[in-house]
Every structure is written in C-alpha cells, then in structure tokens.
Amino acid sequence: MLAPLGPGGSGRYLPVLWDLERDRAVRARRQPVPPEAVLLVAGALLQGIGLPFDVVVHLRVAPAARRRRTPAHQAWALPAFDRYDDEVDPAGLADAVVLADHPDRPALVLGDRFS
Known part of the structure; x- marks a missing residue:
C-alpha cells in the first residue's frame, strides 16, 4: 500500500477500497x-515494524x-498497549509526541529533529 507512493513507486493509488454502505469491495481505478x-x-501499534515514514507523530x-x-x-x-509501550517505546521513536491524557x-513535545 505504501510502496506506490514511496521513492521509485508508480505514484498511483486507489482512492477507495471498500464501500461501507454496500459492505463490499469497490472496483476503482488507480489515480x-x-x-x-x-x-x-x-x-495503533504501527511503530517498530519497519514502515518507511518520513515523519512520525505519536499520540501518547x-x-x-x-x-x-x-x-x-x-x-x-489494554495489555497490548502496555506491552507496545514497554517493548517498542513509540514515544522514543517518534519525531513528535502529543501528550493526550487530557x-x-x-x-506537544518535539524530538531532536525539530528542536
């Protein structure tokens, strides 16, 4: 899904994959x-698996x-999110962190890249 939009990709994407009203796949042309x-x-839980993002903002x-x-x-x-925090440290990997307890x-906490 990300490869067509990345370096060397086709630069084309599918604008929609699923019709929510009909609950079925959509046949759309790439644009x-x-x-x-x-x-x-x-x-949720996207960091630490090697996705090639340019900038990551983590909502903590x-x-x-x-x-x-x-x-x-x-x-x-909840245990999955606790384990993710402990094992992946998404706040430590992010370029910016939004503290969203309230x-x-x-x-907003900016990482070294933006400070």
Missing part, C-alpha cells in the same frame, strides 16, 4: 498522486489514563 501530496497514516496516552478512558468492553486490549489540553 495519480497530486504533486506535493501528503499521506497521513493513522493507526499514559497507562492510567488509558485505563480510565477505555470502555469496559474494550479493556481486553484531550482538551494536549501538549
């Missing part, structure tokens, strides 16, 4: 990436805040 385009990839939520804000029916996932009062 050229506009000049100066930026690809934002959002997702401390374990205690994670436990307070996670609904009971999703609490089963969503109404985020704090």
Whole structure:
C-alpha cells in the first residue's frame, strides 16, 4: 500500500477500497498522486515494524489514563498497549509526541529533529 507512493513507486493509488454502505469491495481505478501530496497514516501499534515514514507523530496516552478512558468492553486490549509501550517505546521513536491524557489540553513535545 505504501510502496506506490514511496521513492521509485508508480505514484498511483486507489482512492477507495471498500464501500461501507454496500459492505463490499469497490472496483476503482488507480489515480495519480497530486504533486506535493501528503499521506497521513493513522493507526495503533504501527511503530517498530519497519514502515518507511518520513515523519512520525505519536499520540501518547499514559497507562492510567488509558485505563480510565477505555470502555469496559474494550479493556481486553489494554495489555497490548502496555506491552507496545514497554517493548517498542513509540514515544522514543517518534519525531513528535502529543501528550493526550487530557484531550482538551494536549501538549506537544518535539524530538531532536525539530528542536
């Protein structure tokens, strides 16, 4: 998915993969990436697996805040996030970290690359 947009890639992408209303795959034609385009990839647990990102911003939520804000029916996932923090250290790998324990009062911490 990332290779066509990276160095030496075709510069073409699929604008949509899935039709949510029909719950099925979409047959779309590849389109050229506009000049100066930026690809934002959002997702949990993505660092440390070798994805070739130019800039990484990590949204950090401390374990205690994670436990307070996670609904009971999703609490089963909390150990994975704790292990990810311990083994991967995503805040240490990121170019910038947003401290998001309090969503109404985020704090930005820039890494050496931007300070």
